[in-house]
Structures are given as structure tokens and as C-alpha cells.
Amino acid sequence: MKEFMLLMKGDDSQNVAPEEMQQRMQAYMSWMGEMTAGGRLKGGQPLEPAGTHLKNKDTIISDGPFLEPKEIIGGYVIILAQDLGEATEVARACPLLEHCEIYVRPLLNVG
């Protein structure tokens, strides 16, 4: 089994009504729950909405409340899968896809 990182980009949930927010959360949690039960989930964390983006030594963009929601990386999870194809299928089942994009990237083992 290899490790893959799923990067969630662009989540507009900040502005949806409370009920919908809860429904999105519950859908996501049950997806996470399934992955945990299947022994697939290695870890994951949400990211704070604010941060900085360094283009080079002198160009530093402050992310934050002024950034477009669709540009924000909301969080990541690390999963186990046989190959990229399987990892992609796992990501396809993620309910977040209704309102955000997901990058699936294999972790390169340098150990």
C-alpha cells in the first residue's frame, strides 16, 4: 500500500446556511468514517483559512479573509491505496467534491 495526500481546495461552505453546513459536515464525516473503518485513513487536518503565500523572497501574499474562497486550501487527508487509480476512486467518493476540488498526490518515499 502506498500513501497519498488528498488536498481539498476551494470550499464555499463559509457562506452557506447553517442547515446545509451541518449536512455537508455530516456527509464528510461519514466518508471519513468509512475510510477509517476500512483502515485507509492515515491522518488529516483542516487548515486555518488565513496564511501567507511566498512567491519569492520579496513577494509575500497574505492569504486571509480577502482571498477568494475557491483558492483556499481547506485541509488535507493522507490515505493508503494500491495505486493512483484506487486513490482517485476514493477521492471521487468524497462528498466535498460537490463544492470543492481535490488534488490526489502520491507521497514520494525518500526513506
Place this chain on the structure above:
Amino acid sequence: MSEAQQQTAKLVDHLFRQQYGKMVSVLTGIFGFDQLEAAEDIVQDILYEAYRRWSYGGVPERPEAWLMQVAKNKALNFLKREQVKRRVQAEIACHEDSSAEIENFFQAADIEDSMLRMIFACCHPAVAPHHQVALVLKSLAGFGSREIARALLLGEDAINKRMYRARRELVKAGVRLTVPTGAELRSRLDTVCTSLYLIFNEGYNSIARDELIRKDMCLEAMRLTKLLLRHFDFSTRVPALLALMCFHAARFDSRLDDKGAIIIFEEQDRSRWDAGLIKAGMFYLSEAARGDRLTDFHLEASIAAQHCLAPDFSHTNWKSINAMYEALYRIKATPVIQLNLAIISARIQGPAYAVERLLQLQEDARLRDYHLLYATLGRFCVQLGRKDEARRHLERALQLTQSAKERSLLQARLDGI
């Protein structure tokens, strides 16, 4: 771990929506009513934070307490920021011990008091009734603009405009966050009840396609009515309203078939009526009978109770229902009650008599374009074998209704002739 799943199960349905109303009420109480929008923005942020944290880390042991703790911290930060920015007259000045004062607002009993103050402010007589409905749905029931728009069949822009106007009316009238006292309380409580009744009816009768959102509106109206009941036991109009809501809500699921088509009252499967809600309705109705005040809600609840108690449609006590409608008409002389009286007369004096009465109602400008008048006329004419007439009325009803569901019901009737 299927721990995350177990934790999901622990989360109460509509928790976010219900906590939204509570937190907005508490924060507005602390900041002052003119800061309602700021309070709403902060609460939205709090829920978003919960959304992000709980999504990954699971729901905390006591989610409500978690939310309230975050709300407390955010309230303090807001006050500090405001005080630095401009020396506003917040209802609480932010000094050393303000955290203790803020703490008081978050005690369970005070949360309810904050909500009551909020209800009375939103349902102030200076605010137009349909604006009251929008305000209560947004600030107390935690509906989003898009949900309100969907439920009331209006555009989201129209709802936002309505909210804007409603808030302006509140500011212009200098409405304060207080529960009125003395003689004023009784009349203001009546206004609040009427507004909750409107919300319930919007949910119950709306032609919106979205069943879920309609039911949610009804449930929220019931939840807020229960809140009133816990605090104002002197008024029997409150339990009468709640009884009325219970009886109607009991029939909610029997009104549509599996494909979502309307089942008319006469043909509803009574075994699908919710016995628990009917029992609750009977309890509140007996509570409402304590005093000597007979209000519109008492009568409407009693009529609904008669329907719920009849073993089947043919055993309905029409004479009693007729008498109650007549009493109701004396309190609230609306054309729709006249329409109901005409419909009931078909059960007592026969359909030919009812058709005569209904035809007379056409002269009332408020009923002339009401599709149910013609749908009813059509139905009775079918019973009487007056086919051409029936066809004409049903076609008219078809033209007048906007609801796809009602249209398909009427079309089926027409095809059946």
C-alpha cells in the same frame, strides 16, 4: 475507528440551525440590537469553525457547550475591537470584569430570555407581518436567505431586500430588545403568535416543491411556540396555537403519496396520521381550555381536533365543525372561512346547496381568482353529474394555480369526467 461515525450519530438534527438562533439572540443581547448583523456574521463564523474542526476531529462531547464557549470568546473579542475602533455605547461597556457579565448571558435560563427578547423585537407591530416572518426565520430559526426564498417562493434578492427593509423598520421604530410587561405584553404576545402562525401556515400550505424545507418551517414555528408556552402561562392562546400546529403536523406525511402527488383530505390514510402529535395536540387543547378566553386559535384547533378524532371521513361531526366555523367567522371574517363554510354545507345540506353558496362567493373580489373555489365547485359538480359545468370550473382552477402538484390533481379530475 468507526468512532467518527458514532460521533456523527450523536449530532442532533438541525443542531447548527437551532444553535444559530440561540447564539444570535445572545450576542445581539450583549452587543445591542443595532449590531444584529454583526452578531449574525460572528455566529456564521463560529459554525464554520465547528464545521472545519469537527469534520476532521469529530464532534466534541458537548457540542452545544463548545459552540457557546467559542461564542463567548468571540463576543469578548468583538467588544474589545469595537471599543478600540470607536467608543460605542454597547449595551455592555467593555471593562475589566466584562467577561463575568458576558458569562451571565450564556447561562441556560438567560439564553432563553435572550431568545424571547429577540422574538418580541422581530415581531414588533412596527414591522410589517411578512417582514416579521422573514426576520424570525433568519435570526431565530437560522434559515439562510436561499432557504427562505425557496420556502416563500421568492427570489433570493427579494428576500434580501425584505430583510433590509425589515431591519430599517426596526431601527426607525426604535425597537428595543425587551419583553414587554403589563397590559402591553398581552397584545404583543398576540402579535408574536400570529407571526408564528403565519410561518407555520407558509410551511404547511406553501406550494413550494421542496417538502423538506416546508416541514422544517413548521417544526421551527412549533419549537418557538413551545418556548413561548414555557414562559407565558397566563395566555391560553399560546397552547391553543400549539394544539392547532400539532393536529396539522400530525397529517403532514399523509398528504402526499409515494410519488409526491397530493392526496385530498377525504382520501388520506388516517393510519398514517401521527398519533403522538394528535395526543400532544389534545393535551395542549385542554391546557388552552383553562381560561375563559375563546380565541381564533381555540376554534381552529378544535376544528382540527374534530377531524383528527373522527374514525373516518364519513363519521366526521359536520354539525359541530360547522358551528365552530361560524363562531370563527364572527371573530375573523375572512373569505376563506366562508369558503370552508360552503364546503361543509355540502355534508349537511348536500352538494347542490353547496354549489349555490360557492357560486355566490364568486362575487367576493378576494375569492374571484382563488383556485380552490373553482376546484371545489368542480368537485361538487362532478358529484352532481353536471359535467359541462364541472369541466369549466376545473379548467378555471387549472389556470389559476401555480402549483404543479395541484395542477396534476386537477388534470386527473378533468380526465376523469
